[in-house]
Amino acid sequence: xxxxPFTIVSHKEIALGVFELVxxxxxxxxxxxxxxxxxxxxxxxxxxxxxxxxxxxxxxTILYKVVGRGTRxxxxxxxxxxxxVLTGLGNGFDAGRACGKKVLLAAGGMGxxxxxxxxxxxxxxxxxxxxxxxxxxxxxxxxxxxxxxxxEVRIATMDGSTxxxxxxxxxxxxxDFDLFYACGPLPMERALCLGTxxxxxxxxxxxxxxxxxxxxxxTLITRNGARRVCADGxxxxxxxxIW
Amino acid sequence: MxxxxxxxxxxxxxxxxxxxxGTFGFGSEIAQFYDLNILGGISTKGTTPIERSGNGxxxxxxxxCGMLNSVGLQNPGARHVAAxxxxxxxxxxxxxxxxxxxxxxxxxxxxxxxxxxPHCDIIEVNISCPNVHGGGMAFGxxxxxxxxxxxxxxxxxxxxxxxxxxxxxxxxxSIARACEDAxxxxxxxxxxxxxxxxxxxxxxxLLAARIxxxxxxxxxxxxxxxxxxxxxxxxxxxxxxxxxxxxxxVLEMMMAGATAVQxxxxxxxxxxxxxxxxxxxxxxxxxxxxQSLKEIIGCSLKM
Numbered sequence: 192x193x194x195x196p197f198t199i200v201s202h203k204e205i206a207l208g209v210f211e212l213v214x215x216x217x218x219x220x221x222x223x224x225x226x227x228x229x230x231x232x233x234x235x236x237x238x239x240x241x242x243x244x245x246x247x248x249x250x251x252t253i254l255y256k257v258v259g260r261g262t263r264x265x266x267x268x269x270x271x272x273x274x275x276v277l278t279g280l281g282n283g284f285d286a287g288r289a290c291g292k293k294v295l296l297a298a299g300g301m302g303x304x305x306x307x308x309x310x311x312x313x314x315x316x317x318x319x320x321x322x323x324x325x326x327x328x329x330x331x332x333x334x335x336x337x338x339x340x341x342x343e344v345r346i347a348t349m350d351g352s353t354x355x356x357x358x359x360x361x362x363x364x365x366x367d368f369d370l371f372y373a374c375g376p377l378p379m380e381r382a383l384c385l386g387t388x389x390x391x392x393x394x395x396x397x398x399x400x401x402x403x404x405x406x407x408x409x410t411l412i413t414r415n416g417a418r419r420v421c422a423d424g425x426x427x428x429x430x431x432x433i434w
Numbered sequence: 435m436x437x438x439x440x441x442x443x444x445x446x447x448x449x450x451x452x453x454x455x456g457t458f459g460f461g462s463e464i465a466q467f468y469d470l471n472i473l474g475g476i477s478t479k480g481t482t483p484i485e486r487s488g489n490g491x492x493x494x495x496x497x498x499c500g501m502l503n504s505v506g507l508q509n510p511g512a513r514h515v516a517a518x519x520x521x522x523x524x525x526x527x528x529x530x531x532x533x534x535x536x537x538x539x540x541x542x543x544x545x546x547x548x549x550x551x552p553h554c555d556i557i558e559v560n561i562s563c564p565n566v567h568g569g570g571m572a573f574g575x576x577x578x579x580x581x582x583x584x585x586x587x588x589x590x591x592x593x594x595x596x597x598x599x600x601x602x603x604x605x606x607x608s609i610a611r612a613c614e615d616a617x618x619x620x621x622x623x624x625x626x627x628x629x630x631x632x633x634x635x636x637x638x639x640l641l642a643a644r645i646x647x648x649x650x651x652x653x654x655x656x657x658x659x660x661x662x663x664x665x666x667x668x669x670x671x672x673x674x675x676x677x678x679x680x681x682x683x684v685l686e687m688m689m690a691g692a693t694a695v696q697x698x699x700x701x702x703x704x705x706x707x708x709x710x711x712x713x714x715x716x717x718x719x720x721x722x723x724x725q726s727l728k729e730i731i732g733c734s735l736k737m
Contacts, residue, residue: 192705194704231704236496236497236651236699236703237494237501237703261496275704277705397491398491398492398494400494400503401457405457405458405464406494407508408494408503408702409493410488410491410505410508416487417508422463
């Protein structure tokens with residue numbers, strides 16, 4: 192973990208109420224896809240955790256939907272604004288497991304963020320990747336073209352306004368894969384884990400206090416006992432989760 | 435060169451800054467970020483005789499100027515803490531190890547004190563946890579019960595015993611006096627303030643446990659007031675706690691009557707909070723013309 196100041200270099204709305212935020216600073220703390228950053232926002236006591244969607248030597252990207260006071264305030268921030276950020280939190284995905292396998296990336300809503308970072312890394316090392324992306328409606332769809340660069344992409348929307356009408360688990364029917372990586376709302380992750388025999392890893396979301404493992408605020412009961420989503424996750428093996 | 439040393443019931447501290455129980459684990463996470471030896475002491479995660487996995491999710495809710503938690507004493511149990519966690523902490527930290535214990539019966543507190551006492555410098559008896567039913571705060575809201583638990587723990591250990599008090603009472607001074615009369619070597623105050631948030635979307639209390647404990651800068655003036663009241667009523671030393679964010683807050687709490695100061699929620703907002711406070715303490719003392727911290731403890735009482 193590295194605490195460092197970052198400066199907003201780009202901030203744009205990429206779907207209805209969905210923003211892509213690029214911050215410049217010391218990114219050396221971000222070691223692997225699936226890790227998260229914790230942003231300090233002026234006027235808010237606790238930090239806001241976000242999965243890293245992309246990373247370069249000088250910048251990292253997060254994607255977020257405006258849902259509450261914190262993301263509303265974040266949405267107002269302009270390029271040049273400086274933020275205090277803890278980077279490289281959590282354990283991230285085990286990309287090594289994908290070696291020589293056909294991989295499915297299963298993204299629900301903003302859960303696509305860490306999977307984009309992972310997909311870039313996997314395809315760069317020659318892993319075969321296909322993706323299923325679920326959204327509520329056509330206006331929410333984003334990053335579908337970016338995921339298209341990895342391989343086949345199927346879109347599912349709840350209202351059927353684009354792609355397949357239904358859930359991620361409906362859209363993935365017939366796809367050939369050996370291993371999945373998933374991130375999205377809990378009901379989606381549950382349906383996916385219970386609905387496939389294939390192994391996989393799941394990135395979980397939780398209301399966090401600290402993000403560093405000291406407060407026990409985000410504890411989850413797994414087959415290995417009580418685990419902290421922030422410090423022991425946020426990525427867990429499917430086999431460890433109790434649904 | 436200013437003097438930041440303080441003495442807590444016979445335990446010498448290099449400075450009065452102590453991470454509060456439940457906001458620092460057993461030290462190993464923060465030890466990856468900075469050398470813990472800059473701290474005066476560390477109050478470890480509240481420990482019960484048997485391990486607990488805590489309350490359901492969500493356990494955390496933010497509010498303006500603070501946060502609510504309802505963790506519910508998640509801990510690995512007294513034997514594990516005594517065998518693994520406290521020896522690990524001792525191996526990397528030479529300051530005062532303050533072991534926080536909790537329970538649901540007098541025997542729970544006795545058992546924790548027996549198992550953990552040999553591995554710490556001070557036992558901090560939590561009779562004020564608002565997040566567990568049938569225990570914790572129940573002992574801290576009645577002077578007779580508070581005295582009974584204090585006397586029981588005193589019988590089981592030779593290290594100084596500090597009793598951590600709840601702010602969720604009408605007259606904190608009467609509970610403090612009952613603990614002092616029962617043999618407490620010191621007091622810690624305050625624990626979190628009982629509180630609730632409601633989720634507009636679900637129309638239900640946001641926390642799974644419904645009621646949680648408010649901490650952070652919102653409760654700082656409540657803590658200062660209660661420390662001042664207790665310092666006026668008791669002779670034993672006080673570890674002040676509640677919403678401390680910076681070195682100025684440390685000085686203010688000490689002027690109210692605290693001998694040492696615990697930092698809690700600030701560690702969650704910033705893992706370097708205690709380090710920043712320790713580093714800023716000497717220059718802040720100089721700014722206010724304080725040569726030795728000992729000279730300001732309770733100075734506001736002499737009016």
